[in-house]
Amino acid sequence: MQGLYQPAFNSIAPPARRLRYAGLLLLSISLAGQSGLVQIVRISPTGGPEGTRVTVIGKNLQETSAVLFGEVRSDFKIISPDELVVLVPHNTSTPPLTVVTPQGRSRSPFAFSLVNDPRIPDEVSYKAGYVNSVAQPSDFHSARLWGIAIADTRVSGGESARVEIAWTQLSCRADGKDIVLNDDRGNVHGGLYLRQPWFGGHNYHEPIPLVYDLALHSVVLNVGLRTDRVWHFWSPSPRATLPQAELEGCTARARVRISQGALLQMGFDYWRSPTVPYGSGGNNHEAGASNWYFPSDQWQDVMFSDIGGPKF
Incomplete structure (x- = not known):
């Protein structure tokens, strides 16, 4: 339109005005770069x-x-x-x-x-270890270790597969110190849960049949006897109360021997209190699970820890 000044970067515009518009242009480009699309x-x-x-x-x-x-x-x-x-x-x-x-x-x-490990059956929920990135609620003051043992009938020896457990231990790190909460020898508690679908989507389970090896001071899970079930075990000690200090996390350990055709995974849960029952009210919070452990003729030390959070 006639009569309106049209700014332009040419020799007609005063030097001060040209510098001002140049500065605005550079600022605009900079802001555009900062807010650019991912x-x-x-x-x-x-x-x-x-x-x-x-x-x-x-x-x-x-x-x-x-x-x-x-x-x-x-x-x-x-x-x-x-x-x-x-x-x-x-x-x-x-x-x-x-x-x-x-x-x-x-x-x-x-x-x-x-591409998951082909040694792990398809129906398994967690095919690799993980640490829950969501911290347990602040009013959760207890913890308990657990393990999962199953038979793999796709391989030779699945029907006679077994897992021997010599001891289990749960410790927590608070104020930089490791504190043992449970240390159990030659015993576990647990149940047999549906395997298809994984854990059945509910808490239905049967008693877990345990065999004790007095000579080795261990408890035996003959997982090959019920290949249609998840052998879910936990520490026989009551749920432990967490240390009253700055908690960095906890570690579940066990010493086990896994026969041909058997698999094992470790983990632990935080709980609202030592006595609150399992239920739909969010009384437990899974800290995570270990990688799967595979057969060996030797005893193995297996573990899961959430100290340090997810492993980036």
Whole structure:
């Protein structure tokens, strides 16, 4: 329109005005870069089992609020605006990896191929170890270790598979000191739970048949006798009260011998109190689970710990 001044970067505009507009232009470019859309450039590795540590390289990753494998959320850690570390979640297939920020979403141009250990049966829930990234509620003051033993009838020896347990121990680290809460020898408690589907989706279970080896001071789970069940065991001691101090986490340990055709996994739960019953009211909080342990002629020391949180 005639009569209106049209600013332009030419020799007609005064030098001071040209400098001011140049500064505004540079500021605009800078702000645009800071609020740019998220972009995934590459991921590494592009395949592996649940729990795999995946490095995501991209742009504008500093405001990442979620990382998804399909619709399943995964734990992640922001390293820099150009890098994330992501842990492949359980119960996912091989969908694309998506990064979510307030500015939008970016789907990886590279597929991630989920390849779990073929020694672990398909129906198993957690096919690799994990640490729960959600801390237990502040009013949870107790803990108890647990284990899972199953038979694998796909391999020779599944029908006679067994797990021997010499001892179990639960300790917690508080104020930098490791405190033993339970230390049990040659005994466990537990039950037989449905295996298809995994744990049956409810608390139905049968008594667990235990055999005691007095010579070795161990308890034997003959998992090959009931291959249709999950042999879920826990410490025979009452639930322990957590130390009244700054808690860093806890560790469940056991000394076991796993025969051909058997598998074992360890973990522990935080509980609201030492006496509250199991139920639908959220009285227990799973701290996580170990990787699976496999057959050996030798005794093995197995463990799970949530100290330090998810292992990025």
